[in-house]
Amino acid sequence: MIILTNNILTIEQLKKHFVTRQGIVKAVDGISFSVKEGETFGLVGESGSGKSTVAYTVIGMYKPTKGKVLYRGKNISQESKKRSQALKKEIRIVFQDPGTSLNPARSIRQILELPLKIHNLSRNHKDIVNKIEELLKMVQLPVDYIYKYPLMIGGGEKQMVAIARALATNPSFVLLDEPTSALDVSVQAKIINMLIQFQKKFNLSYLFITHDLSLMRNVASRVAIMYLGKICEIAPASEFFKNPLHPYTQMLLSSISVISDEEEALKPKKIISKGEIPSPVNVPPGCSFHLRCPNKMDICSREDPVMVEVSKGHTVRCHLYTNTHV
Amino acid sequence: MAKPLLEIKDMYVWFKVFGGILKVLDGVNFIVYPGEKVGLVGEMGCGKTTTMKAIMRILPMPPAVIPRGEILFKGQDILKMKQVKLQHLRKKEISMIFQDPTAALNPVFTIGTQLQDTIRFAEKSGKNTEKEGIRTRAIQVLKEVSLPDPERVLQNYPLQLSGGMRQRVCISMALVSTNELLIADEPGTSLDVTIKDQILRLLKELAEKRNTSIILISHALGAVRGMTDRLYVMYAGSMVEVAKTKELFAHPLHPYSQGLLAATPRLTGGGIGEGIDGRIPEYINPPTGCRFHPRCKQAMPICKDKKPPFFKVGKDHEVACFLFQNHR
Incomplete structure (x- = not known):
């Protein structure tokens, strides 16, 4: 069956479990969502919630334990080495820490020419240099950076190089795994604005992973x-921040520190954060959040709630909303 | 106003390294009054932690040298204190909580050993030195930082605890002896949002209960807003602006403070400001005059030649920027 949608990426009941000495870690345990063409889909969660595992599964670093990853309707739930060259060119990733994702022994030029060479995007030596200069100009770095090494440039600049590397193959889908969390706010603002600009210019779709709700x-x-x-x-x-429904969302929103009174007014007041995220080896039965939940009911420790659509496009997985909307 | 508890006067800190002299701190002026909660914000590498380490006298010397300046704690210069006095200061008066609790705790000793050692050290002069007493005290301080099941925590190694619990242990260690000044160096940065919120609230509660002064360091503006009375903004080794926290958020005057505030993403949406071009300068060869001038959009010729002193622009509001030199 062919479903006509404008979804560029669809994830269906994706599971990724890791076997460790302590037991099975259910890093990703049955999640479904889809990313529309040209949009930025945000994935938020605390550390250990499985955000990065989702990204690594989409890019092909992990093979899913169960479930499907569909890219433009085509099943791509296989490992990276089994994927076609064309697919690798389409989906690219920017990692969290540019200090470790760029090879310190390679110059910026070597870093940027690798994707161009692998994907046969340039014919000769001169062409490669031109393309690299173009990429550097695109991320607003001076052209003479071509001879520098990652250690010689600042953290923000390194991340710009990482972004240039991701965009070198002209992809249509980019995974951004906390691209700015290792950087200062003033640098973060520059990078984010640049990413938004590239999205419009090249019609990119982003899966944006972060823990920063603001x-x-x-x-x-x-x-x-x-x-x-x-x-x-x-x-x-907009709906998410105006009308958060899940108690965990409310807790997260009430925990963030803001810089103005208008923002303070948007935060849900009553919830005081307590407890910590449990170990993923030992997930509590029923709803995994019930140990920290202020609205806990009897059913929560027994049954895991299912996703329900409360209003159009707004789905919640919580027993508070299950009965009223069946 | 009351006498300051801590006052840093025109302090310079340099690091002598292979490539030359890193002139990191460039005339820091900083005041904390008794019972006050002071914030210090700035980007990474601007010298926040160096300033605090200088207060505790835990800067590695060499390579660090302090060519000029004084740190007055209750009128006495910390930089000239003898070892014995310094020990007393660290024991009873000033304590510090570090950014990364994993690095602050020794992984090969249990929490119990480390915490009880701290208590034994802090209360050496007191009566409470027998084993049982120390153990009871350890359990008591762990309870104070709302750690569940303190008896078990005492037997655990740091790696068996979560990040939030480790930071609570660090706070409890800082609080064993009654302190007059608590330095919290980015206490929540390495933790998750919900945990960070808990830690900050705990610090605030404890400080208010004990009437301790706090210096809260952060690179994020949001964290200091609800926590502090007065706020310093630091850039490349010196303070650029100081005001009551509310005033600073409402009317930031220094171009750097304005840029920082505009670059912070807001919950109300509507995109993010431009950010500030460039980055923190190299300390070996820092810009002359105002160190911010190469990144400043409103830079004037004078900014290149002279370092701006603090200009008073209102009650408790001072700015180190030549734009305000004629302000009355």
Whole structure:
């Protein structure tokens, strides 16, 4: 069956489990969402919630334990080495820490020419140099950086190089795994604005992973919250911040520190954050959030809630909303 | 106003390294009054932690040298203190919480050993030195930082605890002896949002209960807003602006403070400001005059030649920028 949608990426019941000595870690445990063409889909969660595992599964670093990853309707749930060259050119990733994702022994030129060479994007030596200069200009770095090494440039500049490397193959889908969390706010603002500009210019779709909700509000068109390998809530960004439904979302929102009174007014007041994210080896039975939940009911420790659509495009996985909307 | 508890006067800190002299701190002026909660914000590498380490006298010397300046704690210069006095200062008066609790705790000893050692050290002069007493005290301080099941925590190694719990242990260690000044160096940065919120609230509660002064360091503006009375903004080795926290958020005057505030993403949406071009300068060869001038959009010729002193622009509001030199 062919479904006609404008979804560029669809994830269906994706599971990724790791076998460790302590037991099975359910890093991602049955999540589904889809990213529309040209949008920025935000994935938020605390550390250990499985955000990065989702990204690594999409890029092909991991093979899913169960479930499907569909790219433009085509199943791509295989490892990177089994993927076609054309697919690798389409989906690219920017990692969190540019200090470790760039090889310190390679010059910026060597870093940027690798994707061009692998994907046969340039014919000769001169062409490669031209393309690299173009890429550097695109991310607003001086052209003479071509001879520098990652250690010689600042953190923000390194991340720009990493972004240039990701965009070198002209992709249509880019995974951004906390691209700015290792950087200062003033640098972060520059990078984010640049990413937004590239999105419009090249019609890119982003899967944007971050733990910073204020940042998410400004970049994402739709947001999903993850907790212990499962998605709690998906909603359009404006709706998500105006009307958060899941108790975990409310807790997250009330915990962030803001810089103005208008923002303070947007935060849900009543919820005081308590407890910590449990170990993913030992996930509590029922709803995994029930140990920290202020609205806990009897059913929560027994049954895992299912996703329900509360309003159009706004789905929540919580028993509070299950009965009223059946 | 009351006498300052801590006052740093025109302090310089240099690091002598292979490539030359890193002139990191460039005339720091900083005041904390008794019972006050002071914030210090600035980007990474601007010298926040160096300033605090200088207060504790834990800068590695060499390579660090302090060519000029004084740090007055209750009128006495910390930089000239003898070892014995310094020990007393660290024991009873000033303590510090570090950014990364994993690095602050020794991984090969249990929490119990480390915490009880701290207590034994802090209360050496006191009566409470027998084993049982120390153990009871350890459990008591762990309870104070709302750690569940303190008896078990005492037997655990740091790696068996979560990041938030480790930071709570660090806070409890800082609080064993009654302190007059608590330095919290980015206490929540390495933790998740919900945990960070808990830690900050805990610090605030404890400080208010004990009437301790706090210096809260952060690179994020949001964290200091609800926590502090007065706020310093630091850039490349010196303070550029100081005001009451509310005033600074409402009317930032220094171009750097304005840029920083505009670059912070907001919950209300509507995109993010431009950010500030360039980055923190090299300390071996820092820009002359105002160190911010190469990145400043409103730079004037004078900014290149002279380092701006603090200009008073309002009650408790001072700015180190020549744009305000004629302000009255």
